[in-house]
Amino acid sequence: MAEEKKAKQYNFRDFSMCEATVQMLEKAAADGVETAFQRAAEMKPCPIGADSACCKHCFMGPCRLNPKDPYAKVGVCGATIDTIAARNFARMVASGCAAHTDHGMSMLDVFREVVNGRIADYKIKDEEKLRTVAESIGIETAGREVKEIALDLYHELERTYTQVEGEIPFVKRVPPKTVETWRKLGIVPRGSMREIMEIMHRTHIGVDQHYENIVKQCSRTALADGWGGSMVATEISDILFGTPKPLVGGVNMGFLKEDHVNVIVHGHEPNLFESMIDSVNDPALVEKAKEAGAAGINLVGMCCSGAEVLSRHGVPHVGNFMSTEVVIATGAVDAMAxxxxxxxxxxxxxAKCYGTKFFTTNPRAKIEGAEHIEFHEHTPRSCTDKVVQLAIERYKNRPGRVVIPQRRDMGIHGFSHEYISYMLGGTFRGSYVPLNENIINGRIRGLAGVVGCTNPRVRHDYVHVEVVKELIRNNVLVVQTGCSQIALAKAGLMKPDAAVLAGDGLAEVCETVGMPPVLGLGSCVDNSRILIACAEMVRTGGLGESIADLPVAGAAPEWMSEKAISIGHYFVASGLYTVFGVGFPAIKGTKFHKLLFEGLEELGCGKWGFAEDPIEMAHLMISHIDKKREALGIMG
Ligand code: XCC
Ligand code: SF4
Structure with a gap:
């Protein structure tokens, strides 16, 4: 009862611009169930924490400084606002980098076992990709067996994680001028384990207390994510499961099917999803589902692994981060793994409220109240088959009413960096579309990567959609990953006919070749595809010698995770201008803030930016792109 009263205070359209999410928020509220949206509305962020003006790195504190007068006080140990904010930031980079690199390392574990013949369920699907990745880091491929190349590649890439001295392998893919800057600054990553360990050490009480030196280690660690852990995750996934090529895919909750057993996979590592695809197509399990009265088994994705298999195989995606709770309110979700x-x-x-079977599968991540069915790469089907079987059980006894928002949005997904590189010099689906040339001649003003999470502190999907619309209207070609990609897919911007929303130049390029003005690249680790595309833009020529010269900018308009900070910082350290929305964990006017927002650029890197308003955000990016165009002498 109390819940119902509270729920009435909210206009759910203020929470989200996603119609399906709004509809399910209404249903959940009517059912007396609350979600992160209401919890966010009821729990305002701590104002001191939001400005990163508190420290709990030791128990003489926690210490709180005054965000309105940040230099008025120091912590008990004497730490200044710059030290405190830089350390907090560094810990976010460390955690974000750890998440991506642990994911990448898991992929590498699978790869090793596949190569050694100890995993039979997966194989090297894309030998061509194996060869190009190997060649890109100097491994000899001519006349060699796949297995030999693969073993060499494994041993090389392992260094991404474990190397104590030297440069990680994918640094070989970075434009020489950019690497020169990194070497000068001392920020070329060794191995991610070492970099993360060093950040954790340096941010302990009484160690590194100079914000400039802390930020240096942030850069080194973040680069170990972008050009390390994330890139390994992307490349190995492509080798094992296939490199995405543009395909038509569907997004939104309408892809749940009332008369099917519905299984959702939600998370980040593609192997669980790949095996689930096998399970739902197993004739014996399909038969079982039919015996239970279902028309079949329907598998859909959410969040990043969902974005990845949408891009790779065209598996439908039912929603991004802020839709994961409400989708369960449909009553149609028989299992979520x-x-x-x-x-x-x-x-x-x-899940408990709606009788959905909720399974954790990774030994790293158990949740109270969830059933744990562990996923082992050596016998993956024992987990995924069981999930499907239990989903069928739930279908037989669906406890409540099923209401599925009837929204389905089709679009083109699966632009790998290979595909973009291919377009840079040449063609899209057979039509000539050299991207560099179109940037130089001004039809395309520049490139923007709009990526990242959704966050209940802002109107769900809205900031993403408005930023991207403004960018394409100004002839900026947009590439996307993660939850942002799903937001724009739902808004219909990944269809070729969305070119009508683009400025004349970009529209002309899109219309000539039937390409959408917004290109979806996959999951968050696939932000590494943007890095490679940038390296290719430099290599193709005419746009400067380093990544910092490119008319390219990035944004995470609704970020929330520590991974987003790590991504943002590796974009910046790589030479890109990166604008975040929602809020920024640093106080304007402090030395630390100045370093991130101005100083890094003077050192030859990119820089951070911030704007809450989507139009302002887009124009910060456009101004940066114009500034780079001017420097390249390609204005007008
Ligand atoms: Fe998570 Fe990757 Fe953010 Fe979405 S975008 S909320 S990190 S799922 Ni990656
Ligand atoms: Fe306070 Fe310093 Fe301890 Fe942080 S490290 S909690 S600022 S005493």
Whole structure:
């Protein structure tokens, strides 16, 4: 009863611009169930924490400084606002980098076992990709067996994690001028384990207390994510499961099917999803589902692994991070299997309310109230088959009413960096579309990567959609990953006919070749595809010698995770201008803030930016792109 009263205070359209999410928020409220949206509305962020003006790195504190007068006080140990904010930031980078690199390392574990013949369920699907990745880091491929190349590649890439001295392998892919800057600054990553360890050490009480030196280690660690852990995750996934090529895919809750057993996989590592695809197509399990009265088994994705299999195989995607709870309110979700990252604990309660079977599968991530069915790469089907069987059980006894928002949005997904590189020099689906040339001649003003999470502190999806619309209207070609990609897919911007919303130049390029003005690249680790595309833009020529010269900018308009900070910082350290929305964990006017927002650029890197308003955000990016165009002498 109390819940119902509270729920009435909210206009759910203020929470989200996603119609399906709004509809399910209404249903959940009517059912007396609350979600992260209401919890966010009822729990305002701590104002001191939001400005990163508190420290709990030791127990003489926690210490709180005054965000309105940040230099008025120091912590008990004497730490200044710059030290405190830089350390907090560094810990976020460390955690974000750890998440991506642990994911990448898991992929590498699978790869090793596949190569050694100890995993039979997966194989090297894309030998061509294997060869190009190997060649890109100097491994000899001519006349050699696949297995030999693969073993060499494994041993090389392992260094991404474990190397104590030297440069990680994918640094070989970075434009020489950019690497020169990194070497000068001392920020070329060794191995991610070492970099993360060093950040944790340096941010301990009484160690590194100079914000400039802390930020240096942030850069080194973040680069170990972008050009390390994330890139390994992307490349190995492509080798094992296939490199995405543009395909038509569907997004939104309408892809749940009332008369099917519905299984959702939500998380980040593609192996769980790949095996689930096998399970739902197993004739014996399909037969079982039919015996239970279902028309079949329907598998859909959410969040990043969902974005990845949408891009790779065209598996439908039912929603991004802020839709993961409400989708359960459809009553149609028979099972949700999760692995790691961005899994709200609230899902457990939600699943209980609607009788959805909720399974954790990764030993790293258990949740109270969830059933744990561990996923082992050596015998993956024992987990995924069981999930499907239990989903069938639930279908037989669906406890409540099923209401599925009837929204389905089709679009083109699956632009790998290979595909973009291919377009840079040449063609899209057979039509000539050299991207560099179009940037130089001004039809395309520049490139923007709009990526990252959704966050209940802002109107769900809205900031993403408005930023991207403004960018394409100004002839900026947009590439996307993660939850942002799903937001724009739902808004219909990934269809070729969305070119009508683009400025004349970009529209002309899109219309000539039938390409959408917004290109979806996959999951968050696939932000590494943007790095490679940038390296290719430099290599193709005419746009400067380093990544910092490119008319390219990035944004995470609704960020929330520590991974987003790590991504943002590796974009910046790589030479890009990166604008975040929602809020920024640093106080304007402090030395630390100045270093991130101005100083890094003077050192030859990119820089951070911030704007809450989507139009302002887009124009910060456009101004930066114009500034770079001017420097390249390609204005007008
Ligand atoms: Fe998570 Fe990757 Fe953010 Fe979405 S975008 S909320 S990190 S699922 Ni990656
Ligand atoms: Fe306070 Fe310093 Fe301890 Fe942080 S490290 S909690 S600022 S005493």
């Amino acid at each position: 999760v692995d790691v990252q961005c899994i709200k604990q609230g899902l457990s309660t939600m």
